[in-house]
Amino acid sequence: MFPLSYGFQSCWSPNIPASSSLQRNTELECWTPMLNDSMAWFYTVLEEESNSELELIKASLKELPRIAQIRLVSSHQEVYEPCDDSFALVDALLADRHSMLEHHPRLCMEIGCGSGYVITSLALILGQEGNGINYIATDINPHAVSVTRETLEAHGVGAELIVTDIASGLEKRLAGLVDVLVVNPPYVPTPEDEVGVEGITSSWAGGENGRSVIDKILPVADRLLSEKGLLYMVTLTANNPSDICHQMRKKGYASKIVIQRSTEEESLHIIKFWRDFNTDENEMDRSAPGFLSSLFSLIPLLSYWRGTNSEK
Numbered sequence: 001m002f003p004l005s006y007g008f009q010s011c012w013s014p015n016i017p018a019s020s021s022l023q024r025n026t027e028l029e030c031w032t033p034m035l036n037d038s039m040a041w042f043y044t045v046l047e048e049e050s051n052s053e054l055e056l057i058k059a060s061l062k063e064l065p066r067i068a069q070i071r072l073v074s075s076h077q078e079v080y081e082p083c084d085d086s087f088a089l090v091d092a093l094l095a096d097r098h099s100m101l102e103h104h105p106r107l108c109m110e111i112g113c114g115s116g117y118v119i120t121s122l123a124l125i126l127g128q129e130g131n132g133i134n135y136i137a138t139d140i141n142p143h144a145v146s147v148t149r150e151t152l153e154a155h156g157v158g159a160e161l162i163v164t165d166i167a168s169g170l171e172k173r174l175a176g177l178v179d180v181l182v183v184n185p186p187y188v189p190t191p192e193d194e195v196g197v198e199g200i201t202s203s204w205a206g207g208e209n210g211r212s213v214i215d216k217i218l219p220v221a222d223r224l225l226s227e228k229g230l231l232y233m234v235t236l237t238a239n240n241p242s243d244i245c246h247q248m249r250k251k252g253y254a255s256k257i258v259i260q261r262s263t264e265e266e267s268l269h270i271i272k273f274w275r276d277f278n279t280d281e282n283e284m285d286r287s288a289p290g291f292l293s294s295l296f297s298l299i300p301l302l303s304y305w306r307g308t309n310s311e312k
């Protein structure tokens with residue numbers, strides 16, 4: 001049983017209430033909405049969200065232009081299947097749809113596309129060429145790129161797909177051009193020698209504190225993002241998200257938690273970063289790890305902080 005990726009698989013269907021959850025239907029090979037049994041959990045999560053965020057999600061759902069269900073059209077034993085982290089990331093993207101569209105994105109990118117669930121969702125949420133938006137996705141695992149291709153095609157959307165390490169070979173071409181960057185990195189703390197191992201291990205193996213791949217992605221993200229660029233990244237408490245925000249603060253980014261979700265196994269944060277042109281020395285000082293850590297300890301589920309006065 002997996003929690004619903006809010007608004008996506010089921011909420012796009014007028015016949016299925018938003019408060020459902022998903023179960024993998026092995027006969028149909030798709031993520032099928034399961035009604036009732038985890039509605040209580042789902043509502044609990046939503047109630048803990050701020051009212052304004054909830055209203056935004058509801059408004060987004062009403063306005064979504066088409067009905068869709070992300071189907072599991074292809075899989076491979078070496079490719080990461082969508083899970084709580086993928087669902088939380090898509091929920092965050094859906095909740096932030098207005099904000100993304102306000103920036104009139106032209107190029108959206110995913111690093112580590114796995115099954116293609118996230119990049120396909122993003123393309124459906126924001127629209128494609130008709131809206132002037134292009135998509136690009138990378139993965140170090142060639143099987144993941146094949147599965148992503150099939151997932152995109154099955155949903156009538158497209159993206160340029162590249163097998164590469166993070167964005168190796170693309171940085172020159174894409175420098176300063178990416179308006180929306182989404183990443184669900186391998187974040188599980190593991191021995192360092194498991195990082196980058198071929199196949200499914202590379203989906204989760206994050207090295208010390210789960211930060212090895214994340215710490216390589218951050219400077220790349222900085223180089224790829226446009227001036228109005230937004231980065232959405234999944235992190236785990238063990239990754240020390242406050243330090244990640246501090247690292248990005250030093251590069252001039254503000255941040256906020258779009259979604260925080262605890263499962264039995266882990267506490268996930270979807271953090272949004274954007275360039276903050278009002279950064280001054282004092283702000284940078286206030287973003288020191290101690291300051292952010294203390295803020296973290298004050299934040300209830302699904303709340304957020306802002307690095308500066310800037311509204312995002």
Ligand SMILES: C[S@@+](CC[C@H](N)C(=O)[O-])C[C@H]1O[C@@H](n2cnc3c(N)ncnc32)[C@H](O)[C@@H]1O
Pocket residue numbers: 080081082083085086089111112113114115116117118138139140141144164165166167184185186187196202203204213
């Ligand atoms: C946690 S999975 C996420 C998959 C998918 N985005 C999702 O949310 O369901 C992480 C993905 O990153 C890919 N990956 C790991 N290290 C990478 C690297 N250095 N460069 C590109 N992709 C990488 C893995 O192969 C895997 O598909």
